[in-house]
Amino acid sequence: MTxxxxIDGHLDLAYNAGLGRDLTLPLEELKERDPLAPRQRATVxxxxxxxxxxxLCFATLFAAPRTPEQPGYTDPAGARRRALAQLETYARWQDAGHVRVLRSRAEVRAHLAADSAPLGVVLLMEGADPVRGPDDLAFWQAAGVRVIGPAWGRTRFAGGTDAPGPLTPEGKALVRAMKDLGLTLDASHLDDASFWDAAELGVPMISTHANxxxxxxxxxxxxxxxxxxxxSSGGVLGLxxxxxxxxxxxxxxxPRAPLGELTRHAEHYAALVGWDHVALGTDLDGGFGAEKTPQGVDRYCDVWRFVETLPTAVQAGVAGENWQRWLTHHL
Incomplete structure (x- = not known):
């Protein structure tokens, strides 16, 4: 294919840098000195x-909570420190010419129209515990955050993955404030009860990475x-x-799942909502590596192998045009 x-709906770039990976290196060179090897095989x-x-990608501020398997924050202040450190990482990368933080639909249009440009990033906060409360959203918006997922696992705002529960009163206040400020909610990781609570509040949604x-x-x-x-809220679904x-x-x-099984998820979504709303949200190197990716995806360039499993007429949309349309109309 040509x-x-x-465009990718979900990459944990600064999180990986915080784990000691130097993302400025060629992939093969990173693999030779990867602090997360051999348990995770880098792809990005x-x-x-x-x-x-x-x-362009949605690039996360992901403050990981402490679990038995990994260190992480244990309170909101710790979550905030981690997110601020990642924000500083993106600023350093931007100064060095590795990325360009995009804050508006006009900036997205200009970035995509440029013949040569660094990687464009739209900042996405994955798990809202770094936010002190509704009044703190203006700080994060000024810093460039445009999308927030209230949950990962459970947060003080919402039930999440493997942690059922509704929006808390603080979570409802947060989502109302997001709506007032024009921020978008990422539905990925939200438990059903929290999802439908947010839906009732009328906040615009996308799903950056959920099958x-x-x-x-x-x-x-x-x-x-x-x-x-x-x-129905104008959103897109990232795989x-x-x-x-x-x-x-x-x-x-x-054995890793065949690429054709990921294609089935794309086809299922397309049957529900149409191909114009199906996109990529790979989450590659998001706490896992090539040992857990679909067969044939051993490095980021192999994402195209998935795109090529799709009907020819929809490949360009899923690869990037569907996210482009959302970004240039809703960011």
Whole structure:
């Protein structure tokens, strides 16, 4: 195929830098000195993203909570410190010419029209615990954040993945304030009860990286009704490239899910809402590496192998034009 515009709805760039990965290196060079190897096999660096043709991505501020498997924050102040450190990472990268933080639809249009430009990034906060409260949203908006997912697991705002529950009173106040400021809600990771609470408040939604629950059970994924609602608010659905989110019952150590099974998620969403609302949200190197990606995706450039499994007429839309349309009309 002739490679078209490529936009990714979800990459944890600064989070990986915080774990000691130097994303300015060529991918093979990073692999030689990767602090997360061999447990996670890296797929993302800036040279690799440039080689793939990626023009723009939603790049996260992801403050990971402490779990038995990983260190992380234990209180809102700790979450805020981690997110601020990642914000500073994006600022340093921008100063060095590796990225360009995009804050408006006009900036997105200008960036995509440029013949040569660094990677464009739209800042997405994944898990809202770094936000002190509704009055703090203006600070994060001024810093460039344009999308917020209230949950990852449970936060003080919302129930999330494997942590059922509604929006808390503080969460409802946060979502109302997001709506008033024109910020978009990322529905990825929201538990059903929290999702529908947010829906009732009328905040615009996207789903940067969540697959179809009709194919893989669990509240990490969107029901058909949720997917329809996201699209009814003007949103787009990003597909995530983790085998556990592609094949039901997949466990670490199993053979990686075939690319065709990810294609089934795309086809399922398309049957619900149309191909114009299906896009990429790969989450590559988002706490996992090539050992858990679909078969054939061993580095970021291989994302095109998935795109090529789709009907020819919709490939350009899924690769980037559907996110482009959303960004240039709603950011």
């Amino acid at each position: 490679r078209s515009l490529l 660096t800036f040279p690799e993203l440039a080689r793939s043709g990626l023009r 179809a629950r009709a194919l893989v059970p669990g509240n990490r994924h969107l029901t058909d009704e949720m997917a329809r609602h996201v699209v 995530v490239f983790h085998s556990r989110f592609i094949r039901p019952g997949w466990q670490e150590g199993n």
